[in-house]
Amino acid sequence: MRNTARQTRENRTLTVDFQNETTYFQLLSDGKAFVEFVLAFLLALGFQLAHKATCHGGGCLTRHSHYVRVRLGGVTIWRLQCTRCKAVFTVLPHFVLRYRSMRPDVARDALLATHGGLSLELCAMLYHISPMALYRLVCAFGHHSLVTVLTRCGLQLPTYFLADEKHTYCLTTKAYLPTIVCGRVIWHLGYTEEASAAAFTQSYGAFHRAASQQEPSYRVKGVLTDGFDSTTKSMRTLFPGVRVGICLRHALLKLPKKLVAIASPVRNALRTQFHTLWYRARQRKGLRVFALGQRLRHFVDHITATAGPANGERVRRWFQDKKAGWYAVLADPQMPVTSTLLDQAQNAVERKLFAMKGFHHPKGSQQAFLTGLALLYDLVPYQRRAKHAGQCGVEVEGGKVPTRDWFLNLQILTSGGFR
Numbered sequence: 001m002r003n004t005a006r007q008t009r010e011n012r013t014l015t016v017d018f019q020n021e022t023t024y025f026q027l028l029s030d031g032k033a034f035v036e037f038v039l040a041f042l043l044a045l046g047f048q049l050a051h052k053a054t055c056h057g058g059g060c061l062t063r064h065s066h067y068v069r070v071r072l073g074g075v076t077i078w079r080l081q082c083t084r085c086k087a088v089f090t091v092l093p094h095f096v097l098r099y100r101s102m103r104p105d106v107a108r109d110a111l112l113a114t115h116g117g118l119s120l121e122l123c124a125m126l127y128h129i130s131p132m133a134l135y136r137l138v139c140a141f142g143h144h145s146l147v148t149v150l151t152r153c154g155l156q157l158p159t160y161f162l163a164d165e166k167h168t169y170c171l172t173t174k175a176y177l178p179t180i181v182c183g184r185v186i187w188h189l190g191y192t193e194e195a196s197a198a199a200f201t202q203s204y205g206a207f208h209r210a211a212s213q214q215e216p217s218y219r220v221k222g223v224l225t226d227g228f229d230s231t232t233k234s235m236r237t238l239f240p241g242v243r244v245g246i247c248l249r250h251a252l253l254k255l256p257k258k259l260v261a262i263a264s265p266v267r268n269a270l271r272t273q274f275h276t277l278w279y280r281a282r283q284r285k286g287l288r289v290f291a292l293g294q295r296l297r298h299f300v301d302h303i304t305a306t307a308g309p310a311n312g313e314r315v316r317r318w319f320q321d322k323k324a325g326w327y328a329v330l331a332d333p334q335m336p337v338t339s340t341l342l343d344q345a346q347n348a349v350e351r352k353l354f355a356m357k358g359f360h361h362p363k364g365s366q367q368a369f370l371t372g373l374a375l376l377y378d379l380v381p382y383q384r385r386a387k388h389a390g391q392c393g394v395e396v397e398g399g400k401v402p403t404r405d406w407f408l409n410l411q412i413l414t415s416g417g418f419r
């Protein structure tokens with residue numbers, strides 16, 4: 001039992017790529033060369049070290065002390081100290097994982113298998129580690145903010161994004177995963193047990209806080225949702241003045257469900273006509289919104305004529321309810337039009353959660369685990385299509401990663417010693 005209050009010390013660990021182990025062991029015996037190597041690495045990354053509040057850097061770094069990692073067969077670890085503010089940075093070579101005896105190559109393979117959808121138990125069996133060790137590893141990375149990692153890759157905070165909640169179960173408890181996606185990158189993956197606007201606002205608020213800390217003038221211009229009331233409300237609360245649109249693909253998928261008791265050829269024909277309506281509405285720039293209102297009215301008349309007044313009335317009410325969200329999409333050419341990329345991200349995450357049911361118990365660290373999974377989604381180079389083959393989501397979106405090794409990137413980008 002730990003009774004004494006633990007001193008909160010800032011994590012100033014840096015993972016440094018020494019390229020191979022021999023280089024590291026050679027540098028250990030030469031203090032000056034060691035410091036120079038680390039500084040050159042930091043310069044290449046373009047990251048600033050996290051000095052103490054009063055210090056803006058500019059001082060010298062000296063080798064401060066070293067300790068031996070027993071669990072890793074006695075690897076010597078050096079610390080560097082700022083001569084001005086006395087902040088101490090622990091330099092972890094790339095072949096060592098913070099606080100873990102697992103070797104990075106084992107961790108890399110096991111996480112990749114996890115990301116691919118294999119259960120923690122099977123991954124653990126394949127790589128001779130315990131399922132719990134793998135779970136804790138994902139959580140350890142998940143304690144770092146997605147916003148910090150993504151902006152370290154040079155990605156701009158998203159001005160337009162997709163937001164929606166995945167409904168899932170944590171054992172028998174109903175749970176929701178509020179998600180923010182921009183292109184191929186997950187910016188936020190939260191966890192709530194309620195579907196209320198307040199709960200979602202709190203979850204999305206974590207993203208908003210992190211983003212505002214990064215860039216105080218951060219503003220969101222447009223968000224595409226699936227039209228769920230709590231999502232829309234939380235977006236308007238967090239980002240006043242934001243344009244909230246509703247996914248046009250969902251509109252297409254929903255229409256057949258609104259048409260009851262008619263022959264399926266009639267239903268299919270109406271769906272095709274609805275598709276054409278959207279296609280034409282998107283083609284017309286400038287007058288798009290005005291034209292859409294008129295087209296929707298005509299379409300309701302057409303439904304009333306072909307599928308009866310009951311269907312016509314149902315669709316009219318549905319249009320009434322959703323049209324503001326559709327207008328919002330058409331009124332701004334930069335607005336995302338469909339939430340397909342968000343659905344894909346959530347499906348990828350869901351596959352993993354499904355395989356790991358036994359691991360999210362009520363007292364587990366769901367939030368850290370989910371953020372860890374989101375980091376894998378963003379950094380594993382899983383893209384297979386020719387244009388982006390071999391790239392990770394961050395690279396597809398124009399971000400830069402420090403090395404060719406995605407797992408080393410994860411270690412470097414989640415280092416605590418950077419500002």
Ligand SMILES: [Zn+2]
Nearest residue numbers: 051055082085
């Ligand atoms: Zn300093």
